[in-house]
Amino acid sequence: MPYALKSSGVGLGLLLLVLISVITDYSVNLIIIGGALSNTMTYQEMVRVAYGKPGYILITVMQAVYPFIAMVSYNVIIGDTLTKIIGRVGGDQVANTVLSDRNFTVFLATVAILIPLSLYKNIAKLTKTSLLSTGIICLILVSITIRAPVYAAQVVPSEYQWTFANSRIPQAIGIMAFAFMCQHNTYLCFHSLQRRSLERWALVVHLAVGFAMLASSLFGLIGFASFATGVQGDILENYCPRDDLINVSRLLFAVTIMLTYPMECFVVREVVENYFFQHPPPLWRHILLTTGIVALAYLVSMTTSCVSIVLEINGVLTAAPLAYILPPLCVMRLQNEPFFRMPNLPMLATAAFGIVVAVSGLIVVAMELAEGVRCSEGSEMPYCWGNSTRLARAYGSQSG
Template sequence: ALVIKPRRKRGNSDLASAGFNIINSIIGSGIIGLPYSMKQAGFPLGVLLLFGVAYITDYSIILLIKGGNLSSTSTYQELVKKTYGLIGYLILSTLQFLYPFIAMISYNIITGDTLTKVFQRIPGVEPGNVLTDRHFIILFTTIIFTLPISLYHDIAKLGKVSLISLILTIVILVVVMVRTVTFSPQVPKSENAWIFAKSNAVQAIGVMSFAFICHHNSFLIYGSLEEPTLNNWSRITHVSVSLAVIISVVFAACGYMTFAEYTEGDIFENYCRDDNLATFGRFCYGVTVILTFPLECFVTREVIANVFFHGNLSTIFHIIVTVIIVAVATAISLVYDCLGIVLELNGVLSATPLVFIIPTACYLRLSEEQWNHSDNIISCLILAVGALVMTVGFVLTILHPQECSHGKEMFYCFPSNVSFHNRLSHQKLVVQLSLSSKFLSSS
């Protein structure tokens, strides 16, 4: 049997604090795209896939710690370097750079989407006002907020962000739940909204993986435990991931049940601009992503520092690297504004290998168990699924990118358009019934 020895270095976190950190790592800005993943996969299959991704997340986080103990390493990078050498280390470093970097792009897109609609609700701010221009908002928030905060050297100074982010996420969840009851009757019913499965299910897994990834924090949280044992870690992980998936399923279900086939990659794009409750939700979400952006920038800068500067950046290079990272991410987000495909690409290219492939590959390389041991078999299955999702998802995303109605007021926000849509749907139904009756009479 595999025996895991406690680490010598102990932290001061109890089980509850560590569990809170894991939940906060999962329930972040990625949750906003989960209703969109239901649209991609089909609602019944989407819910099943969400539970599946949660199970794999739970399993692979525990595998990471097992691998770390087997290899006597205490970070994700050290584990991969000791297991697969320099090539593995460089591949992991590339993925660990891409994931937060693409996330930064998505955060800027979200900021531009949400805050412009918030400012439109201010009396006197007309549609042509500079505050309604997403380019201005992205540049303004970058220069005033995200870049200065990103220039911090010590990530500990951003410690309170996690608590604020989680509180605001719960507020957003409440807003979405309330609007499911009060707003969904206004949205016309769409065809094929409740079929079991759809052809974009693989891309949906990528979006879900983007939402659930928390592996880069796993070693840090494990090392902070007062008693860092595998039993304690497994217990924390099971409870935390279970709570996270419940919140995620509720959010995804409420968002999709409200808008069905009209669901956008950013769920707040679906709400009408004169919806004050949704505007409050947009504001909360905009603040969340602005506060989370520097954390992602910190990770990308650390990867560059470790690969090119042996982990040490002088003050001048620290500033230069930070400015370049933020500037490139901002430039891309100014040019491209469709969130759905950004979430899909980041999910299949970065999150999927970090969640599915690398933890299982490392464990299989280090495992001392017989080949038919359950951990080895499950690891092989997860590895195969991850490779399939990454390959097929990337090809499908490139060949069949999803349409994006970014920045447009949805048609159901105009009563006349809804009436026309309902009349059109009624006419289609009459024609179908007429054709059916003719067919039956001829038979």
Template structure:
């Protein structure tokens, strides 16, 4: 009799669990235009939709944008643009899948979603990936800032190669203590809305400069062999670079949680506008950069411009400042990961400051020790960005949604998993066989005779 009652209780418990899951899914469908199921973000005020959109666009358009002309060089211009559109579409779709998974599971972070779906092992894997990607991105931001601003400062009269302002270590430390550290100490991501708007304006300025130089400087540089080929063999490497440039999943829940009355419909609008805007800006910059330098395009496109180019120097200044304003968004994510892994409560003020200072200090130390992360960034795109974009959101939805993997919307999620594994394996192999080169600030050969100080086209 006791064993029978135990069986009945276990059966009822399983039935209750299934009913609860069905109820959550039904409630999520009813809430497509209503209140969100994801719990609010920890602490802080909510931001307007436009502020959240600026933050999201800013999180997408980071240092990865300067590598997109190189991605077109790897894949071929027409095929590279097609791949860029595909990566943007997958990014948009998987971001919505991610928040949908949060709605279905009642979770409010990437880590908690994976933990509720795949248990503690999944939690550890996604925590490692979610920490690794933004951390390496912050390292790249510091290195880019040091490389960019030292060239800018050397255009100041009296500042030569031996001046302290031409020393990348000093410039990185200066930008850290004066800008990135104070901005990273904010507790609420919505406070960065105006900073993100400034970053967008700077990015548009850089785009205009790249277009101008494509028209005025590009004709002076002879195109390389197969410059206009439809496709090239290194296309998978290009997908890794594009994934690095577009990934924003690691802070999607932070931006979603900062919305006023977040709903699935409102989040879809924010996602479509943000990813669509980032795609237009990224594609325009990639085409302008590649058509200027074709096969000479480097992983950091600003390494292709000559030091005497005043307009490019202004572009370097704008991009360096833009990177400084993007750094805090990535720091928010790394701090959130550390908080979720090691703390079960909201961080106190002292804990918040201590963790932030530790993250920024370690990041700055790494960027001071290494000055070329071309291969590392490509590996980061393949090993970190690809699973965070292609594989994990799709796997969570397949686990949470009813139906078989080949039915309805589950079919596309299954395709994304297969595609993500293919990109990871092939991209890793190609990166090992064909690693990126690093110019280490070397002046390009065509700068010796080129007249690039002004903006007038060559006669």
């Protein structure tokens, strides 16, 4: 989120955050309404009823690609965070060993934690881990707030750092769309509710999206205030390796990511099962498919260490169509009434927003890739090298 505010400008970024929150809330409820209109229980089936086999193939591909790329980005973040923690704890003794290698670290996390959690069959089993993740997010927010004045003092002031709007708006929207994207597991969550109803679901969505908007705004503002235009795609990459308060946050964040990871794997697995098999899997196929998905995500994540471009690509390629374009188009089609009528204006506006985001985002990302992706994520920041008295006091070291 701090990187998104850097891309769009702080003022415009916060407005976009509110807009995307409102549209997300609206579209998630549209999906459930579409399910009621089509008498279906999955996003895929709703699109099949609305647009036939071509729509079904499109939603299947997109609904599998989005969470899969999310799994890849989570692996990148796990590698960034855990290697710094291991380096801090082990010091020179692990500096040149396999334990300092990000690929090996992610492999260990995959085998020991990600695969076992992903093997659950029911998303309701993750209720307690999701609650734990939410609590951890609050603790991380407290830690970066404590450190904000210390690191802000290291940033060279710039007259452009607090501009209202910047030119990289499509990238910012792509990142925000990725962050708020939950439409792909809407039905999984809806069917995990006790005493399901549209009213109870709407309340859950309002509370969840409202909390996400508040947390995202705070992370964005505090992170940008700490590092301004030097902020990285993963904000924890901006902090020094010897800052032990942040190292605790890194560990907590890695735990959060590992607890969130299975939800994305659940979606990929369900989409593949629904498309190719369409009946409950035997245990051997469940284990084989889950392990294969997680292993493939691990292999792909080894090809990049730059999480920001991963989020941008996923946001514009899959999140925008899944979240903003398909839900309103499906509901309007299922109503069996003309598209262009007054009651449909909110849905038409939502679909138009998604199309603009997808097209402009694709153009900008293509230009970025053509120029060559450059990021310093995974590298120690220059202000951690010198003698900073404030940084030294902050994390109990004699050198910054």
